[in-house]
Amino acid sequence: MTKDKRIKTICNMVFTPVVAEIGADHGYITKELFEQNKITNAFLTDISSKCLQKALTNFKNSSYNQNCTFLVGDGLQALSQVENKQNIGQIIIAGMGGLEIIKILKDEQANFYNQFVLQPQRNVVELRQFLQDNNYFICSDRMVKEGKIYYNVLKVKKVDKQVLLTQDEILFGKSNLVEFNPDFVDYLKFEIAKLTEILSKKDMPEKLTYLKQLQNILTNKTKGV
Ligand SMILES: C[S@@+](CC[C@H](N)C(=O)[O-])C[C@H]1O[C@@H](n2cnc3c(N)ncnc32)[C@H](O)[C@@H]1O
Structure with missing residues (x-):
């Protein structure tokens, strides 16, 4: 799994036949889900009609085009007029900032x-904190490296009460800590090398504490803890 690792990891977390992709742009994730026969129907939305046009073009000659609904709108508001919202088993929000994802999840439409x-493309720590504080259980939280970029992919569900995360789980994602994930080990090594280089030129106590934290996690990983 080298090419499109990010998209494939997202698709691996989909297990319901009807999904909505918020911020679909070209719709590559939804397209992959149809090609894997994982879904029967999809809603593709985007805040920008110009971006959604890319998905329309991309899907035009496909057999599953008739099973797709294309909607322009901000976040989950795009689905507000959809009847039978209960058929939408999973909402996919990928490729945008963590703070934008938080904004979308704060919308009352998220209650459906x-x-x-x-x-998230960035601010994953803030996103994990938000999810914990708002009764979302993080079922899976995996880092995946594609090219030189590290992505975090989270499968989450709403629960009745808060499931507290440790500080390490908020910072690094639980699955990365408890499962073997070579991309996460690669990330730790990359961050350690970067911080060591920075600290060789300047004293920065906060960064030194973080470096030690990373080194500890890497040691535990290589010991198989
Ligand atoms: C980089 S693309 C990601 C496309 C696709 N989801 C993926 O991960 O491959 C981000 C898309 O999110 C859209 N977007 C950003 N904020 C949004 C919002 N609040 N509601 C809907 N779409 C949004 C942008 O217009 C853009 O098309």
Whole structure:
């Protein structure tokens, strides 16, 4: 799994036949889900009609085009007029900032849905904190490296009460800590090398504490803890 690792990891977390992709742009994730026969129907939305046009063009000659609904709108508001929202088993929000994802999840429209797949481009720590504080259980939280970029892909569901995360789980994602994930080990090594280089030139106590934390996790990983 080298090419499109990010998209494949997202698709691996989808297990319901009807999904909505918020911020679909070209719709590559939804397209892959149809090609894997994982879904029967999809809603593709985007805040920008110009971006959604790319998905329309991309899907035009496909057999599954008739099973897709294309909607322009901000976040989950795009689905507000959809009847039978309960058929949408999972909401996918990928390729945008973590703070934008938080904004989308704060919308009252989020109350209609229970299961989400989230892939923030940045601010994943803030997103994990938000999810914990708002009764979302993080079922899976995996880092994946594609090219030189590390992505985090989270499968989450709503629960009745808070499931508290440790500080390490908020910072690094639980699955990365408890499962073997070579991309996460690669990330730790990359961050350690970067911080060691910075600290060789300047004293920065906060960064030194973080470096030690990373080294500890890497030691535990290589010991198989
Ligand atoms: C980089 S693309 C990601 C496309 C696709 N989801 C993926 O991960 O491959 C981000 C898309 O999100 C859209 N977007 C950003 N904020 C949004 C919002 N609040 N509601 C809907 N779409 C949004 C942008 O217009 C853009 O098309």
